[in-house]
Amino acid sequence: MSDNYKRLLPAPMSPGSAQANPEGSFPKDTGPPVKKRTVSKAACNNCRLKKIRCDGKRPSCTACSRANMECNFVTASSDETPFMALKREVESLRRSTEDMLEIFDLLESAPDAVSLDILRRLKSIRNQAEGPSDPVDVLAVVKKTLEDDPLLPVKISNRQLMAGLIPETQQTPDVPSMAQGDTPSTSAATGGPSEGTPMSGITPTLLETSDSGTGSFEPLQSMHTIVDDRLKSIDFQRWTNVPITNELAAMLVSLYLEIDHPWCPLFDADLFLDDCVQGKTHFCSTLLMNSLLAWTCQSYSNLQPEATNFVAAFESEAERLWEVEKLNNTLTAAAAAQLLNSTSASRGRDDFANRCLDEGIEMGKRMGLFGVSSENASALTWLDHHQDWLRAACHTSWGIFSCACMRSLHLHRAEIETPPLLPMPGEYFETHGFSTNYTYSRTRTLVPTRVGEAFKAMCKFNLIVHELIWVYFGKSDVVPAARATIEFAEQIYQRLFEWAQSLPLELARGRRNRHSYLMIHLYYHCTVMELFWPFLQGSADKVIKVDAFLTTTPTTKDIHESSVNQLKRLALIYCINFTKACSSTLWHIALLYLANAMLCETMRSGNLRDPECWFYFMLCMTCYENMCTYYYLSSMAIIARCLNSQAFRNGSFQVVEITMLGLLSMALRNGFLSAPEANTVLSDMRRIGRRYNAQFTVQATFMVDLELAMTNPREAQVQTLASAFHELAIFREFTTGELR
Incomplete structure (x- = not known):
């Protein structure tokens, strides 16, 4: 049937005919080639x-x-192509919008006089016949004219800074272990490291920003209502002789239960509140109540200004009761010693604070809460598996141990040699089927039922920190730089990395984060910085071998810088979202570590006026100045206008002053600040603080220069650096010609 169809192509020629006449059937076209369109x-x-x-x-x-x-x-x-042109136009509009928003930020955040000056400059620029008309050109001219303005030490807008330093994700694909399993970065983390952040995946990213931005953090409930209804039923006059109202005392205790207690509880709050209501003295005592109220009045006077008047009275009453009960081995007295130590230390009474601390730790050892080598010598022998007493003892022992570890980062001094042998809070009851008795089971409480997750994670973390502390700061005259080895740093960092990967997702995700969760992240990065600080001077290029790194070979400097970058980001998040919780002790440790990192970074780079380092150093100084006051991000850059007259009424001004003196002394020594700049910061603070306890003598021995502390701890102490400030300022004035 194929013959019935017309052939579309001629039949192929036979080989013979093709060879005889190769061009016969297809004559060659000799005309010019046709040019393609x-x-x-x-x-x-x-x-x-x-x-x-x-x-x-x-x-x-x-x-x-x-x-x-x-x-x-x-x-x-x-x-x-047209698509490329459209993309270019969209990008141009985006940049133009950002420039306009930056101009708006300058107008919004600057003082009135500076804002009017910016508007005047904008009008003069736009009215010029040949002046710039594009927003980017206008912004460049405005920035240039304001470059030497002393009222604007930071030229980076808040909006631009937040966009650049708080990216949506911080994970890097070079660390595959961070993208597997229930790790801190598994929730929607797909992007690469942000530009300008070297090795951003080296340190596990414990906190990611949710889609809703930095404003997705849970606010303090205690600002609107107390966290537990039982506080309304407590007659506080039964527990103290200080004439404080029940409403104020209940609000202060509520703030403590929400801010400090979740990540470092010194007592079981459920048992404590029950005894307070019923008037029992098993898990509450007059000493514990007065110590707790002394600390809360000291810490939260910005939220409750009337509490300022009771700080000294509660501290005096707690000190009197401590002298009576310090020989009695009770859980409440051991917990009260830690609170009394924190209050006295923040008020510049280091001698009494250290004595109270040592006596409290000795009491804990006598009770077998920690510092014992076997279970036969631990508190398990007298607790006899009693549920309530075991709950209380677990909280107190691990709470004191956690406080000691965090305090050791500040003081560079080891305190507890052996960790507690008691179960971590909640573990015993979970394994024995009593989990409902561990958490807050009452429906009338607003405290989240899983708030214990933060403390359980802290307990596991502090076991790693404890080993670091005793190797670096144990009882020996050898400086940390001579003790630290790369092998030990690798071992500890491997454990830190594994701990970070094992965190439950509710502690790692950024959406609706609580204050206590953010404190864990701050603590983590401060510890990583402390671990690698001894190597920055002589072994910064040493490669750290960690099993999780398959394609990267980070150095000690890379890991340290990665944690510094994360600490910058967390500090901004904390300032924006937790302005009313800036009294946490660990928060001030984070400020100290961040300020030190900025000073050291400028010294190594040689760029003493680096704008980013300047911004974060001034952020730390402003947070110190505004201790116990409301803090607004828009005022960070204008340090002289950030101060609040309520800042130092709680008596902690002297500790703030001596801490800032130490940091300013370091900045003068490094050339980071000029003498007039340092004196301006200090005079503004003293102008307010001189009205309160100006003749009080400060006693403080904690470390301020963290890098110098690796080789010369005595010269790195706060009192040594603070006393050298005025000599350095005078020396700078004579050698550089600077005037006050």
Whole structure:
């Protein structure tokens, strides 16, 4: 049937005929070759409108040239497609919008006088015949004119800073273990490291920013209502002789239960509140109540200003009761010693604070809460598996141990040699089927039932920190730099990495994060920085071998810088979202570590006026100045206008002053600040603080220069550096010609 169809192609020629006449059937075309039509990637506007062929010639196509018409293209070049042109236009509009928003930020955050000056400059610039008209040009001129303005030490807008330093994700694909399993970065973390952040995946990213931005953190409930209804039923006059109202005392205890207690509980809050209501003295005592109220009045006077008047009274009453009960081995007395130590230390009474601390730790050892080598010598022998007493003892033992570890980072002094042998809070009851008795089971409480997760994670973390502390700061005259080894740092960092990966997701995710969760992240990065600080001077390029790193070979400097970058980000998040919780002790440790990192970074780079380092150093100084006051991000850059007259009424001004003196002394020594700049910061603070306890003598021995502390701890102490401030300022004035 194939013969019935017409052939479309001729039959192939036989080989013989093809060889005889190779060109017979297909004569060769000897004419000129036909030129292919030039393909244009984009037609001009006229040809597109008329829907005719456009050859894309520039500056004018052939059709427009023949018609003597103006020829315009949407594309910038012949190689650009319309889609590329659209993308370029969108990017240009985005940059223009950012520039306008930055100008708006300058107007919004600057003082009135500076804002008016910016508006005047904008008008003069836009009115000039040949002046810039594009927003980026206008912004550049405004920034240049304000470059030397002393009222604006930070030239980075808040909006731009937040966008650049708080990216949506911080994970790097070079660390595959961070993307597997229930790790801190598994929730929607797909992007690479942010630009300008070297080795951002080296340190596990414990906190990620949710889609809703930095404002997705849970606010303090105690600002609106107390966290537990039982506080309304407590008659506080039964527990103290200080004439404080029940409403104020209940609010202060509520703030403590929400801010400090979740990540470092010194007592079981459920048992404590029950005894307070019923008047029992098993898990509450007058000593514990007075110590607790002394600390809360000291810490939260910014939220409850009337509490300022009771700080000294509660501290005096607690000190009197401690002298009576310090020989009695009770859980409440051991917990009260830690609170009394924190209060006295923050008020510049280091001698009494250290004595109270040592006596409290000795009491804990006598009770077998920690510092014992076997279970036969531990508190398990007298607790006899009693549920309530075991709950209380677990909280107190691990709470004191956690406080000691955090305090050791501040003091560079080891305190508890052996960790508690008691179960971590909640573990015993979970394994024995009593989990409902561990958490807050009452429906009348607003305290989250899983708030214990933060403390359980802290207990496991502090076991790692404890080993670091005893190797670096144990009872020996050898300085930390001579004790630290790369092998030990690798071992500890491997354990830190594994701990970070094992965190439950509710502690790692950024959405609706609580204050206690953020404190864990701050503590983590401070510890990583402390671990690698001894190697920055002589072994910064040493490679750290960690099993999780398959494709990267980070050095000690890389890991340290990664934690510094994360600490910057966390500090901003904390300031923005937890302005009313800045009294946490660990928060001030984070400020100290961040300020030290900025000073050391500028010294190594040689760029003493680095704007980013300047910003974060001033952020730390402003947070110190505004201790126990409301803090607003828009005021960070204008340090002289950030101070609040309520800042130092709680008596902690002297400790703030001596801490700032130490940091300013370091900044002067490194050339980071000039003498007039340092004196301006100090005089502004003293102008307010001189009205309160100006003649009080401060006693403090904690470390301020953390890098110097690795080789010369005595010279790195706060009192040594603070006393050298005025000598350094005078020396700088004479050698550089600077005037006050």
